[in-house]
Amino acid sequence: MSTHPSLQETHIAGPDSRVWKVTAADCPGLANHHIAHVAVADTAPPYEVVRMDLAGTFLFSCHSGRGRILLDGRWQLMRAGDACIAPPHVLLAFHCEPKHRWEITWVRYQQPADQKPIIQSSSPSMAKLDSEPIRHAVLGLYHEQQSQHAPATVRHWVEIIHTYVARFASPWQTDDRLGALWEYVAARLGEPWSLDVLARRCHLSTEHLRRLCRRELGRSPMHHVIYLRMQYAARLLTTTDDKIETIAHDCGYENPFVFSTTFKKWVGWRPSDYRARKR
Numbered sequence: 001m002s003t004h005p006s007l008q009e010t011h012i013a014g015p016d017s018r019v020w021k022v023t024a025a026d027c028p029g030l031a032n033h034h035i036a037h038v039a040v041a042d043t044a045p046p047y048e049v050v051r052m053d054l055a056g057t058f059l060f061s062c063h064s065g066r067g068r069i070l071l072d073g074r075w076q077l078m079r080a081g082d083a084c085i086a087p088p089h090v091l092l093a094f095h096c097e098p099k100h101r102w103e104i105t106w107v108r109y110q111q112p113a114d115q116k117p118i119i120q121s122s123s124p125s126m127a128k129l130d131s132e133p134i135r136h137a138v139l140g141l142y143h144e145q146q147s148q149h150a151p152a153t154v155r156h157w158v159e160i161i162h163t164y165v166a167r168f169a170s171p172w173q174t175d176d177r178l179g180a181l182w183e184y185v186a187a188r189l190g191e192p193w194s195l196d197v198l199a200r201r202c203h204l205s206t207e208h209l210r211r212l213c214r215r216e217l218g219r220s221p222m223h224h225v226i227y228l229r230m231q232y233a234a235r236l237l238t239t240t241d242d243k244i245e246t247i248a249h250d251c252g253y254e255n256p257f258v259f260s261t262t263f264k265k266w267v268g269w270r271p272s273d274y275r276a277r278k279r
Contacts, residue, residue, distance in 0.1 A: 007070075007091065010050035014047050019043075020041070023036065024036055024037060027154060033109075034056070035107060036110045038105075040063075041102075041105075043104065044101050050091075050093040053091070054086060054087075057111070058085065059108075060106045062083070063131045064080045064102075065100050066097045070094065071086065072266065073265035078094075083129035084125060090234075090267050107138075119169050121186040121228060122178060125224075127218050134160075137161045178213070190249065195222055227266070233247055233271065237275040237278065238274075248260075
């Protein structure tokens with residue numbers, strides 16, 4: 001399934017699912033890092049969640065079992081050891097695979113208007129992650145919050161959680177050539193990027209660049225260009241009064257219809273609808 005025309009706001013837990021959740025309303029320490037809530041969930045079919053307008057960056061990791069998440073405009077399978085990070089203001093959906101339990105951990109941020117999201121131009125879409133530390137940190141925070149014995153311990157758990165998210169969003173082991181490339185591209189999204197041009201820019205063969213991006217970003221080089229363009233377009237739609245055609249051109253699209261179709265696939269709304277909702 002590559003499109004999502006029939007999705008609507010949904011939260012189906014099911015009788016066999018359990019969730020351990022801490023919200024910023026109950027834990028001011030989370031609010032200090034602009035984290036809306038954290039959770040560990042042990043889920044079973046028919047578990048399904050759809051959020052039509054994700055309010056902030058969302059880190060999602062799989063500890064065991066399998067499920068699917070709508071990411072980059074398409075459904076992707078998540079197994080144990082997989083993690084992904086989704087930017088703010090996009091459609092987010094995930095569900096258990098039939099006949100499979102799915103143990104997951106997530107951290108959802110708020111997105112203050114005056115602050116850049118924790119996600120960056122070189123952040124991975126999906127990558128491998130040892131989910132044990134962040135899972136234990138969320139459970140540690142949950143149990144400490146329940147007991148309310150040591151506020152200082154709560155702060156430590158929150159710091160650990162935020163640190164692991166930041167590390168995933170900006171991994172230290174990323175190839176320097178990739179980091180420099182995506183910073184350069186992010187500042188010039190209106191240019192006619194192609195795989196050959198990207199490869200020449202970072203002095204790699206096209207195949208080597210493709211392998212690096214798949215390994216470190218979880219998407220192909222050209223898919224990452226589209227991702228950066230859609231995030232830039234979303235920003236322009238909410239912060240300027242520019243016409244859709246102008247925004248399309250600024251994002252590297254000569255054809256506004258192609259731009260609009262791509263934006264809807266990746267973000268969940270047509271550009272005009274997205275702008276109207278945000279305002």
